[in-house]
Structures are given as C-alpha cells and as structure tokens.
Amino acid sequence: MALLLGYDVGSSSIKATLMDAETGQVMAVATSPDKELEIVAKQLGWAEQDPAVWWEHVMTATKKIQAQAEFDAGDVHAIGISYQMHGLVVVDKNKQVLRPSIIWCDSRAVQIGEQAATDIGREKCLKRLFNLPGNFTASKLKWVMENEPKVYSKIDKIMLPGDYIAMKMTGDIKTTPSGLSEGIMWDFEGDGLAEFVLDNYGISGELVAETLPTFSIQGELTKEAADELGLDAGTMISYRAGDQPNNALSLSVLQPGEIAVTAGTSGVIYGVSDRKNYDQRSRVNVFVHVNHSAEDPRYGVLLCLNGTGILNSWLKHNFVAGEGLDYEQMNELAAQVPVGSDGLVILPYGNGAERTLENRNIGASVHGWNFNIHKKAHFLRAAQEGIVFALNYGLGIMSDMGIQLTTVKAGNANMFLSPLFAEAFATVTQATVQLYNTDGSQGAARGAGIGAGVYKGTEEAFVGLEPVKTIEPNDKLASAYQQAYAGWEEVLKQQLKA
Numbered sequence: 473m474a475l476l477l478g479y480d481v482g483s484s485s486i487k488a489t490l491m492d493a494e495t496g497q498v499m500a501v502a503t504s505p506d507k508e509l510e511i512v513a514k515q516l517g518w519a520e521q522d523p524a525v526w527w528e529h530v531m532t533a534t535k536k537i538q539a540q541a542e543f544d545a546g547d548v549h550a551i552g553i554s555y556q557m558h559g560l561v562v563v564d565k566n567k568q569v570l571r572p573s574i575i576w577c578d579s580r581a582v583q584i585g586e587q588a589a590t591d592i593g594r595e596k597c598l599k600r601l602f603n604l605p606g607n608f609t610a611s612k613l614k615w616v617m618e619n620e621p622k623v624y625s626k627i628d629k630i631m632l633p634g635d636y637i638a639m640k641m642t643g644d645i646k647t648t649p650s651g652l653s654e655g656i657m658w659d660f661e662g663d664g665l666a667e668f669v670l671d672n673y674g675i676s677g678e679l680v681a682e683t684l685p686t687f688s689i690q691g692e693l694t695k696e697a698a699d700e701l702g703l704d705a706g707t708m709i710s711y712r713a714g715d716q717p718n719n720a721l722s723l724s725v726l727q728p729g730e731i732a733v734t735a736g737t738s739g740v741i742y743g744v745s746d747r748k749n750y751d752q753r754s755r756v757n758v759f760v761h762v763n764h765s766a767e768d769p770r771y772g773v774l775l776c777l778n779g780t781g782i783l784n785s786w787l788k789h790n791f792v793a794g795e796g797l798d799y800e801q802m803n804e805l806a807a808q809v810p811v812g813s814d815g816l817v818i819l820p821y822g823n824g825a826e827r828t829l830e831n832r833n834i835g836a837s838v839h840g841w842n843f844n845i846h847k848k849a850h851f852l853r854a855a856q857e858g859i860v861f862a863l864n865y866g867l868g869i870m871s872d873m874g875i876q877l878t879t880v881k882a883g884n885a886n887m888f889l890s891p892l893f894a895e896a897f898a899t900v901t902q903a904t905v906q907l908y909n910t911d912g913s914q915g916a917a918r919g920a921g922i923g924a925g926v927y928k929g930t931e932e933a934f935v936g937l938e939p940v941k942t943i944e945p946n947d948k949l950a951s952a953y954q955q956a957y958a959g960w961e962e963v964l965k966q967q968l969k970a
Contacts, residue, residue, distance in 0.1 A: 474926055475499065477703075478917030481526050481535070481555040481637055481716065482799060483575055484508045484737050487786065488533040490915035491540055493544050493549065493926050496936025498914065502536030504529040506784070512572065517833065519578035523569050523636050524697055530637060534701045545704045551641070551693070552711035552914040552920030554718035555634030557654045560612040565628040567639060568918045571620065574612045575633075577605040577738070577778055578826040579833055581611035584657075586831070587612075591927040592672050600661045602653075602750040602758035602771070605669060609655030612675040620956060629678050632955070636711045639700075641709055642691025647681045653760040654714050660758075663766050685760045686713055687923035710923030716740050717772050719764045722915025723881040723908055724934045726763050726770065733897075733905070735887035739780030739863050743773045750915055755828045755869050762919070763930065772942045773875055775866040778823035779836060781886050782858050786822075787855055791849065803890040806852035811896075811949055812956035815840045816850045817963045818858035824885045828866040829968065839963045858897045859887065861960040884909050884940055900953050906939040 474493040479486065485508060490499040509529070509700060512520045556577040556798055562597040563569055574580070585605040597604050605611050609632065617624045629645045632655065639645050652658040652665065657680065659666040670677055690709045698705040712719065720742045728746045735738075750758050758826075761770035784799070784937050792802060821829065821835025822876050838851075884907040887893045898905045918933045927933040 473547045474549045475543060476550055476552070476917040476921045476926065477548050477556065478552045478913040478915065478920060479530055480715065480912030480916060481530065481553065481635065482737070482912070483511060483521065483556045483577070486526060486529040486533050487528070487911065487913040488537050489802055489911070489917050490537050491542065491817075491914060491917040493921050494654070494935070496934070499543065500537045500541035501697060502533045502758065503542065504532035504536065506897070511577070511726050513622070517579040519575050519824065520572040521575055522647050523573050523633070526633065526637060531700055534703070538702055545636065545702065548703060548707055549926055550708045550710040550924035551919035552916035552923070553634045553637050553709065554713055554715050555637065556915040557632070557714035557716060558608050559633040560609050560616070561631040561633060561636040562613075562616065562623070562627045563629055563645070564626045564630065567645070570623050570626055571616070573614070573633060577675065577824040578612065579607055581615045582825050582831050584605045584614050585611040587633055588672055592668065597904050598750050598752065598754065600659050601656055601666060601669070602660050602748070602752040603656055604733060606754065606827070606831060610657050610669055610673060610675070613675060616867050616885040619673065620703050628826035629681055631681065632714070634714070635681060636681065638690060638709055640711055641693055641697045643694045644691045645681045646684050646690055646710060648686045650686050650717055650762055652683060654678070655946055657917040658760060687711055687919065689924065698856065708924050711916060713919065714759075715744050716774055717759065718912050718915045718919065719883070720744065720772065721762050721919055722910045722912060723883070724937060725763070725852050725881055726930060731875070731877060733880050735780050735859070735882070735893070736885070737781045739777040739859060739887070741775040741863060741867060745771050745773055745875065747771070747874070749873050751869055751873060753830055753832060756866065756873070757827065773870060773873060774828055775863070775870055777820070777859065777862050777866065778826055779820035779862075782823050783820045783836065783859065784887065785854050787852060799889065802852050803892055805849045806856060807892050809849045809853040811952040812856060812959070813850045813854035815842070815959070816854040817960050818847050818851070818854040819964060819967060820855065820858045820862055828862075828869065830951055832968070834967055837967065850949050853892065856887070856890060856893045857896060857956060858960065860893065861957050862959060863897070865961065865964065878902045879906060881906050881908060882913050883907070885911060894943045895946055896953065898943045899949055900957055902945050904945070905943040907941040907943070908937060909940050
C-alpha cells in the first residue's frame with residue numbers, strides 16, 4: 473500500500489491527512505489544537521506566532537493520525553506541506569529561531585513596501601514582480617532590519633512558514649519559486665530571485681535559501697524528526713506550497729480559466745492564467761502557481777479578503793457566546809432575515825490592511841443600525857452578506873484583468889457550510905459553485921504524490937475527487953441581492969473617502 477501524508481500549517485490550526493494514493497481515499501484526518509491557535513498582537517496591526525508552536529501541533533496531529541488508523545510507517549511514501557502564506561521566519565546559523573514569526577495578517581510593513589515601490593518605481597515593480605512590494609515577506613524583513621538590528625545581525629537564513637516546517641523535518645533550508653513570489657522576491661521577467669528588491673532594502677541575497685521546484689524531492693525525514701513524528705527516517709518530503717496555491721491544487725485548479733474559492737479565516741478567490749498580467753494598482757496579487765514552468769507558464773491571480781471567517785468566529789465567541797450558539801444555529805438564525813438585512817450593513821475589514829483597498833486599514837464597521845428594527849439575526853446575516861459583497865467588490869478588479877467567473881470550485885467547509893453564504897455567493901457573483909470534500913491537507917498529500925512520482929501526472933493525482941454539491945445562482949433573489957450590494961458598495965465608498 474502506498475500512503476501519502478499531507479500537512480496544512482495554518483494560522484488557526486495544523487491539519488494532517490493520511491491518504492491512500494491508489495484510491496484517493498482518506499484513511500485518517502486530525503487537527504491540532506482543538507481550539508484556534510493564538511495570534512499575538514503586541515501592538516495595533518501586529519500579528520505574530522511562535523514557529524515552535526506550529527511544530528508542536530504538527531507532532532500532535534501526526535500522533536492523532538496514528539491513533540485513528542493502523543498503518544505501517546514504511547508505507548508512507550511521501551509527505552507534502554501546505555502553509556500560511558507571506559509569513560517571515562528568521563533563524564541563525566544553528567537553525568534556531570531568532571524571533572516570533574511575523575505572519576500574513578501583520579500590517580506593520582505597509583509603509584516600508586510603499587516607500588520601496590516609490591524608490592524602485594511602480595512601473596518596474598509591476599512589470600517584473602507583478603505586484604508592488606507591499607506588506608509582504610521582503611518588507612517584513614526590512615522592518616526587522618530597521619527596528620531589531622541585533623536580531624537582524626544574527627540572521628543566517630529567512631524562511632516562509634512552510635520552509636520552517638520542512639527544515640524541522642529534513643534539517644535543510646530550502647524554498648520554492650512559488651514561495652519566493654509570495655514574498656515578492658521573484659522576478660517574473662528573469663524567472664529568478666528579484667535581486668533588485670533585496671538591493672533596494674539593503675538585504676543580502678545570501679539570506680535567501682536555495683530554490684527547488686514545488687513538486688520535487690526536497691529532502692528526507694531525519695532520524696530526529698522521524699522519532700518525534702513516529703514515522704520512518706528517510707521518508708521523502710516532495711511538495712510544499714502556500715495555502716492558496718495549494719487550495720487550488722486540492723481542487724484540481726491548475727489550468728487557465730479554472731478558479732478556486734476559499735472562505736476560511738481569510739477569503740480568497742484564486743484564478744489560474746497563462747498570461748503575464750497585473751492590476752495597475754496592485755489590489756490583487758499574482759504569484760507563481762504550483763505547476764508553473766518557463767516553458768508552460770502558470771500564474772495564480774489571488775484576491776484576498778482578510779476579514780472573512782474571522783468575523784463569523786468573532787460573532788460566535790463574543791456576540792452570541794452567552795447563548796452558546798454553534799455555527800449551524802447562527803446560520804439558521806441569519807436565514808430568518810430577508811436579503812439585505814433590512815438595511816443593516818457590515819464592512820468586514822477588521823483583520824488588518826486590505827489589498828483590495830490599496831493596503832488601507834479601515835477596520836470593520838456597522839452602518840444603518842436601527843434600534844427599532846435590527847435584532848441579533850440581522851447582524852448575523854449582515855456579516856455573511858458583507859463578506860460576500862467584499863469578495864464581489866474584489867472580483868471587479870479581477871474581471872478587469874480578464875479573469876471571468878463562471879464555474880468555481882470550493883471546499884465544502886468553513887463559510888461554505890452555511891447555505892445562506894453559499895447561495896449568496898453564487899447569486900451575487902452569478903457563478904455556479906461546485907463544492908468538494910477536500911481541504912489543504914488533502915491537497916498537500918496529493919501534491920506529495922506528484923512530487924515523489926507516485927502519480928504519472930497531475931490528472932492521475934485527483935482520483936476520487938468528485939463534487940458533493942452544486943449551487944446555482946438563485947434567480948428569484950438576484951434583484952434583491954443586486955440592490956443590497958449597491959447599498960453596501962455605497963457605504964464602502966463613503967468610508968474610503970473619510
């Protein structure tokens with residue numbers, strides 16, 4: 473039996489999946505911790521996590537897998553890693569972490585990125601990076617240089633979160649072209665490291681690890697890591713990718729015109745293109761997709777909304793906590809309110825600076841609140857509608873780049889578990905939505921199989937992947953949603969003028 477093991481290292485939890493490579497059947501799945509991981513915010517706009525905590529929960533999730541399924545560790549042919557994008561991990565020559573990771577939703581480096589765009593030139597940045605430097609990994613490293621010089625002086629290598637987990641497994645520090653592109657350190661013109669960005673920041677290219685293809689043998693489990701995980705030393709690590717390119721892989725979104733959507737802590741619409749293109753205002757991002765090559769280019773166009781599931785989670789833990797409502801009960805209560813929430817509008821921008829708003833951090837806000845009309849259910853519905861409307865607002869940007877939404881694929885998870893949210897998304901965007909029982913850890917497992925040569929090609933890797941539900945736009949509600957969206961967009965425009 474050939475087994476594949478996939479890990480999804482998120483900011484909320486670490487998930488692991490053990491998969492039968494031949495059938496695509498999930499043998500076991502585990503998540504750690506049971507409660508969402510803490511994000512430490514020492515100052516407004518900051519967001520940090522300790523990388524050692526990720527590894528601790530990788531080990532715990534693996535032990536949970538082993539408790540669920542009886543299998544021979546020798547049957548695990550390969551391991552794949554998916555991870556939260558844009559984070560920064562720094563280590564010294566002994567591979568010791570020097571400070572907490574500055575993660576994806578941290579907005580401290582916004583001004584640094586803006587200054588770099590001015591210094592380098594916006595046109596040059598967009599032409600060669602397909603993005604502006606923005607609040608990404610390279611800019612976060614520059615922040616460390618400026619604000620923590622003693623830490624910076626000790627740095628031997630910089631890593632993305634997935635590179636750190638791979639280092640813990642293999643003892644080697646490597647990265648990928650896709651990973652460098654998400655850090656805005658990839659030159660699309662030269663298909664290599666964007667040295668002109670590092671030069672502008674005064675950062676030595678020696679801090680950047682050697683790059684390996686996304687699908688490749690990237691190392692083997694050391695004896696120490698194997699002992700900690702309860703696996704065999706020598707097991708191959710053959711795939712790593714950021715969570716959004718990997719989410720697209722998990723849904724078999726690899727070719728131009730295919731689109732993946734996720735609505736977890738953050739919300740993302742990810743479309744694949746074979747054309748070099750970018751948004752002139754860098755409100756959506758373009759990265760190297762997992763199956764990119766110079767001969768057969770594949771680019772991932774990514775629209776991100778930071779405040780998605782985190783808004784729904786906040787409501788659960790704070791707004792309805794006294795009643796002990798679970799998400800399903802919250803969805804049922806929200807569905808009792810008509811489309812448009814009787815004029816109540818929520819802008820879901822409370823999780824840091826938003827790219828679709830040109831890196832502005834306007835915070836979440838509530839508008840049109842009428843004490844005589846609006847009750848708890850209105851807030852629950854207005855939150856879900858606000859998330860859908862914010863995603864649709866970003867879709868207008870992608871549409872201008874030539875990305876069209878017709879049929880999209882999404883995991884049958886997170887916000888898409890809400891019938892209200894799924895129908896609202898399909899109706900507002902006028903797209904058919906196919907839901908699949910898959911997730912990032914399953915995608916990482918399939919990616920490991922591709923990278924290790926267990927599968928002859930990508931098509932063979934998606935055995936057993938079939939849609940479990942298809943949601944069509946509700947034509948009867950289309951007009952009401954259009955009207956509600958117009959009202960929501962007008963409130964957003966007023967906030968952006970403030």
